[in-house]
Each structure stands twice: as structure tokens, then as C-alpha cells.
Amino acid sequence: MYYLEKIEKVRYFHSCSAILGEEVGEAAKKANVLFLKNHGVIVLDDSVEEAMMRLETLEFTCRMMVMVKGSGIPLSVLTDEVAEEFLANRGIRG
Incomplete structure (x- = not known):
């Protein structure tokens, strides 16, 4: 949940269009x-390492969802x- 906490969808716009850049921004x-x-x-993310962790978490989650649904x-x-509660405490229980 931590690495995939904030997700947004951007609707389709043509590649390299100004509107795509604006929507992504x-x-x-x-x-x-x-x-x-x-x-x-x-x-x-703030670092390449953290961005990679997010991407790997997303990939693993997608693979898991495909396997479970199948x-x-x-x-x-x-x-x-x-x-x-998990996100507020980052999984740490007091």
C-alpha cells in the first residue's frame, strides 16, 4: 500500500501533445x-531507488492480480x- 498509495489515471491524448504534458503535470x-x-x-519519487521500488511493486502486484484472477x-x-491506518502508521504498530 505504501508504494502504490497515490495513483492517478491520465486519459488518452496524442503523444508529444501539449495537452498530454499538461495533464501529466x-x-x-x-x-x-x-x-x-x-x-x-x-x-x-525522490530517488531512482525509490522509483524503482514503486515500479517493481506495481509490476509484482499486477502479476499477482493476473494469477489470482486466472x-x-x-x-x-x-x-x-x-x-x-496502515498508511498513517506506515505499517508500524505501537
């Missing part, structure tokens, strides 16, 4: 993982309250 103010429709993913295993979802 706006989305980057709100999130550090951006899904660009029909283009791919942009990952932002196997028919039902998924359970954390409540918003539990997720917010």
Missing part, C-alpha cells in the same frame, strides 16, 4: 504513479479504515 501534483491510457506508466481465487479487500 497536473496528475503528478496528486500522485507518484501515473497510468497514461494507451501509453504506459510513469513513476515518480485461478479463480476470491480476493478479500481491506476496509478503507484499515488501509488508512
Whole structure:
């Protein structure tokens, strides 16, 4: 949850268009993982190492979701309250 905490979707705009750049810029103010429709993913962070960790976490999560959906295993979802508590404490219990 920590590495994929803030995700934004950017709708499709033509490559190299000014509007695509503007939309990416706006989305980057709100999130550090951006899904660009029909283009791919942009990952932002303070260091290359942290950006790579976000990207690897995203890739692993996507692979896991594909495997789970293909196997028919039902998924359970954390409540918003539990997720917010985790992110507030970064997984550290007092």
C-alpha cells in the first residue's frame, strides 16, 4: 500500500501533445504513479531507488492480480479504515 498509495489515471491524448504534458503535470501534483491510457506508466519519487521500488511493486502486484484472477481465487479487500491506518502508521504498530 505504501508504494502504490497515490495513483492517478491520465486519459488518452496524442503523444508529444501539449495537452498530454499538461495533464501529466497536473496528475503528478496528486500522485507518484501515473497510468497514461494507451501509453504506459510513469513513476515518480525522490530517488531512482525509490522509483524503482514503486515500479517493481506495481509490476509484482499486477502479476499477482493476473494469477489470482486466472485461478479463480476470491480476493478479500481491506476496509478503507484499515488501509488508512496502515498508511498513517506506515505499517508500524505501537
